[in-house]
Amino acid sequence: MFSHVFVSVSDFERALHFYGAVMDSLGIELRFCERDKPWAGWHCAGGTRPFFVICQPYDGQPHQPGNGQMVAFAAASRAAVRAAHQVALENGGTCDGPPGLRPQYHDNYYGAYFRDPDGNKLCVACHEPTLDGA
Template identity: 60%
Template sequence: MLSHVFVGITAFEPAFDFYSDVMAVLGLDLKFADPDVPWAGWQQPSAERPFFLIGRAFNGEPATPGNGQMIALLAKSRATVDACHAAALAAGGTCEGPPGLRPRYHPDYYGAYFRDPDGNKLCVCCHEPV
């Protein structure tokens, strides 16, 4: 359904470090990184798409997070959700909701919420039962 997701950043190095840590926990591979543009992209090891991209806004204006916008990344297990949330916080992210069940979505929804160093809101979630 998706070709790619692009998240605006203001400073490449801290954003790249943050997302490199998060994507490693999720098992995603770095496809490319070019600090001169600046941008970087990750993908699943066995898939051509979708990409998860970070970069400076095309119009040259500062990147700003959208109100009500969030990107949810799929984790293979609840333990991966826990590890990803911990990696995000250790890499400079801020907690928007600790790992745990969210039965209001469905009985097996296990998720965690955080913001990147630029304030973009992300979720990492697992839909599988224990």
């Protein structure tokens, strides 16, 4: 469905550190990083698209996080959701909803919400049931 998703950042090196750690925890591979532009993009292991890309605003204006905008990443397990959330917090992110079931979305929705250092809202979610109830 998607070709790519861009998220604007104000401090590229800070964002690269943050997103590099979160993406590593989810097994999402860095596809390119061009510090001179600056921009970097990731995709799922072995894939080519969609890309998730960070960059400074193209128009040169200051970054502004969107109200009501969020990017959600799929996780293979509930443990991966918890790990990604913890990694985000350890690398400058802020909690916007701790890991847990969100039955208002569906019975097996297990997600965590956080903001990157620029205030962009992110989610990591697992949609799979678990056998052990964790």
